[in-house]
Amino acid sequence: MEPTALGAAGLLALPVLLACGMPIAFLLMGLGLAGLWALAGPEAALPVPARVLYETAAHYPFSLIPLFVFMGHLAGAGGVTRDLYTSFDIWLRRLPGGLALATLGACAGFAAICGSSVAAAAAMGSVALPEMRRFGYSPRLATGVVAAGGTLSFLIPPSLGFVVYGMLTEQSIGKLLVAGILPGGLLCAAYGAVVVFWSLLFPAHAPAQPHPSSAGEKLRALKGVWQSALLFALVMGGIYSGRINPTEAGGVGALAMLTLLACRRRLTREAVAAALAEASRVTVMVLFLVAGATVFSTFLALSTIPSRLAAAIADLGLSAGGVLVVLTALYLLLGCFLDAVSMLVLTLPVVFPLIAGLGVSPIWFGVFCVLMMEAGLITPPVGLNVYTIAGLAAPVPVGEIFKGTVPFLAAVLLTAALLAAFPGLALVLPDLMGH
Numbered sequence: 001m002e003p004t005a006l007g008a009a010g011l012l013a014l015p016v017l018l019a020c021g022m023p024i025a026f027l028l029m030g031l032g033l034a035g036l037w038a039l040a041g042p043e044a045a046l047p048v049p050a051r052v053l054y055e056t057a058a059h060y061p062f063s064l065i066p067l068f069v070f071m072g073h074l075a076g077a078g079g080v081t082r083d084l085y086t087s088f089d090i091w092l093r094r095l096p097g098g099l100a101l102a103t104l105g106a107c108a109g110f111a112a113i114c115g116s117s118v119a120a121a122a123a124m125g126s127v128a129l130p131e132m133r134r135f136g137y138s139p140r141l142a143t144g145v146v147a148a149g150g151t152l153s154f155l156i157p158p159s160l161g162f163v164v165y166g167m168l169t170e171q172s173i174g175k176l177l178v179a180g181i182l183p184g185g186l187l188c189a190a191y192g193a194v195v196v197f198w199s200l201l202f203p204a205h206a207p208a209q210p211h212p213s214s215a216g217e218k219l220r221a222l223k224g225v226w227q228s229a230l231l232f233a234l235v236m237g238g239i240y241s242g243r244i245n246p247t248e249a250g251g252v253g254a255l256a257m258l259t260l261l262a263c264r265r266r267l268t269r270e271a272v273a274a275a276l277a278e279a280s281r282v283t284v285m286v287l288f289l290v291a292g293a294t295v296f297s298t299f300l301a302l303s304t305i306p307s308r309l310a311a312a313i314a315d316l317g318l319s320a321g322g323v324l325v326v327l328t329a330l331y332l333l334l335g336c337f338l339d340a341v342s343m344l345v346l347t348l349p350v351v352f353p354l355i356a357g358l359g360v361s362p363i364w365f366g367v368f369c370v371l372m373m374e375a376g377l378i379t380p381p382v383g384l385n386v387y388t389i390a391g392l393a394a395p396v397p398v399g400e401i402f403k404g405t406v407p408f409l410a411a412v413l414l415t416a417a418l419l420a421a422f423p424g425l426a427l428v429l430p431d432l433m434g435h
Contacts, residue, residue: 003039007303010035010296014346024342025285028292035299049295056291060247061166061173065115065286066279067250068158071231071257072114073278076123077271078261080227084109085127087224090217097199097206099135100145101192103128107149108188109225111156112232113253115163116282117340117377121150121385125392138205139396141198144404147385148191151374151412154340156184157236158250160286161370164341167290168297168348169362173246174239175430176366181236182425183367186418187374190411198407227260240433289345297349306353320358324420327351328372328413335376339384343376344369367426368419375412378405 010031017027029049036045056062075081088105092098103124110120125146132142154161157177166173199206235253238244244252261267300306318326334343348369355365377385380402390398419425 003303004305004308006035006038007300007305010299010303011305011350018338024338024346025288025292028296028345029288032292032295032297032299035303036295039299039302048298049291052294053287053291056167056294057287059167061163062287064158064173064247064250065160065163066283067247067254068115068160068163069119069282070275070279071250071254072110072116072119072153073275074257074261074271075110075113075228076119077268077274078257078264078266080113081106081110081123082127083224084228085124085131087221089131090221093209095196097141097195098209099128099132099137100141100195100199100206103132103145104149104188104191104195107146107152108156108184109228111153111184112236113158113228113257114153115158115160117150117152117154117374118384118388119278120153121147121388122392124149125389129389129393135209136207138202139393140400140404141195141205142404143389143393143396143401144408145191145195147378147383147389147401147405148408148411150385150388151377152184152188154374154377155180155187155367155370157181158253159370160282161340161344161373162366164286164290164344165348165366165369168293168345169352169366171362171366175363175433177236177246178240178429178433179363179367179426180370181429183371183415183419186425187371187412187415190415191408194407194411231256240429242433286341289341293345293349300349306350309350309354320360321420323354323358324368328416331372332375332379335372335379335383336381338376340373340376343373361423361427363430364419364423364426368416371412371416371419375409378402378409
């Protein structure tokens, strides 16, 4: 069979086999191996999966994944999440939707020390949902804001999404992490605007809290923020200044978290064991996803599908903006069926060569991709953050939670539009790194 026809057959088989319930990592690796076998023979194809698995696991930046996951899990177990929420609640409780805004602030603070959006949603949901329920917040607003706030951990560094993107595209992970800072702040502000407008339009959904905070209480509340601020400064400050690389920053952050919790007598053997288990689980999952995507992309490259697709789009005369609109629609559609990391490893082998051919900055496109992955986390029917919150918010129906995330999904799309209109939002900090 002609190489292009083989590549097309592989792409067509993907959704069919996914619908049958095959794990995406082994599906990508199996299809890639079968395609390489057909194109180059068994002698050339059989060594590829073993070599790719070894090279992926031996890739130095890969070691920062368990370090970031370990740090984030320890932060949740050590009460850092509750400290953040209490501090933001005291500062923001008099604003419209104050508790929801405090939830977003705490989510942003937790995102600065945790790269997993599902972990952030679970940690914040266990703290914020009971409080919002106690003060009469509507289930739709309360669950929607926690599910959406958890997505900030996928954009605000340290972010697992940027690590996976950097490994798949061979881009600087340090620059990608730094590039997420300003867009992450912009998305958090957009979420906050949604909460304020929602609270003003439907006051019954977010009743005002009766007791304002005094100046003394606000000053004392700052002690709940300093841990996250210190860790963010150590990790991202070290990367931005060029003094340490991202992997070293992960080690510094993990050690700093252990030290902080030990000094505050919040470090337990059970918490460390659970954090190590979670770090191992996530690391192995990402290892097989990235390796599977690499094998599949090798097959696609030999089939000439990416280069032919790029040439076909060039012949259509679509601008870079037009291609991005098409990709936005594609990612929103895929978000209905796949989790965020799976979307990255599934699409980048085809999409990235196309984007590179259009002259789009790979660092900027990394931020755009991760932003679209965030949308997938709250898109029905598979939004992982929504199902995470559903387990904490019972008996609130899953459909009600999805309705609560719709305005926040609009905020993600607005942020993506602003990012396209003003690329400097993602590029100004990486361009200044080390200066």
